[in-house]
Amino acid sequence: MPPAPPHTPAPVPAHTPRIDPRHSCFQLSVRPSAIHRWGVYAEQFIPRGRKVIEYTGERCNRRETARRAARALNYMFTISSYWALDGSVGGSGAEFINHSCDPNIRGWICKGHILYMAQRDIQPGEELTIDYHFDPDVEEVNCTCGAANCRGTINVKPRPSGSGRRAKASKRKKPPLRNA
Numbered sequence: 220m221p222p223a224p225p226h227t228p229a230p231v232p233a234h235t236p237r238i239d240p241r242h243s244c245f246q247l248s249v250r251p252s253a254i255h256r257w258g259v260y261a262e263q264f265i266p267r268g269r270k271v272i273e274y275t276g277e278r279c280n281r282r283e284t285a286r287r288a289a290r291a292l293n294y295m296f297t298i299s300s301y302w303a304l305d306g307s308v309g310g311s312g313a314e315f316i317n318h319s320c321d322p323n324i325r326g327w328i329c330k331g332h333i334l335y336m337a338q339r340d341i342q343p344g345e346e347l348t349i350d351y352h353f354d355p356d357v358e359e360v361n362c363t364c365g366a367a368n369c370r371g372t373i374n375v376k377p378r379p380s381g382s383g384r385r386a387k388a389s390k391r392k393k394p395p396l397r398n399a
C-alpha cells in the first residue's frame with residue numbers, strides 16, 4: 220500500500236459567508252462582490268424604509284474591541300463609545316455588506332441593536348451597501364465603490380477646522396484591511 224499522504228487540513232474559513240434568516244427580513248444572498256471579497260445581494264424587491272437585516276455579533280467592551288480591531292480582517296461595528304459588536308462571532312451575514320459612498324442601506328442604532336434599513340427601493344439582484352463612515356483620524360482606506368460621488372476613501376473627510384471639535388461619525392467600523 221502506498222504511504223498515506225501527509226495530513227494537510229483544509230483551511231477552515233474563519234466565518235462561512237451566509238445570511239441568518241432569523242435576523243433577515245428579506246431574501247438575501249452572499250456572493251463574491253466587485254467591491255470587496257463578499258457582498259450581500261437582494262434576492263427580492265425591498266421597499267424604501269423597511270428593515271432589511273439586523274447586524275448581530277458578540278458584544279465587546281472598548282478594551283476587547285481594540286484588541287480585535289488589530290486583526291487583519293475584522294468585523295467590529297461600534298455602537299457606542301464603549302460597546303461594539305463583532306460580526307465574526309454570531310454574525311447575521313450583515314457584516315458582509317460592503318461600503319459604498321452612495322449606499323442603499325443605512326444603519327440605525329436602537330437600544331443596543333444595529334438595524335439595517337433600506338434607504339431607497341432596492342431591486343432584486345442589487346448589492347446592498349452602507350456607508351461605513353470611518354473616522355477621518357483612523358488609518359485611511361481607499362474606496363473602490365465605483366459610485367459617481369465616490370469620495371476616494373472610506374473615511375469621511377475631516378470637517379474644516381474652526382469648530383474646535385472632532386468630526387464624529389454617526390457610526391464607525393474599523394477598516395477590514397484590503398489584504399485578501
Ligand SMILES: [Zn+2]
Nearest residue numbers: 320362364369
Ligand atoms: Zn466610494
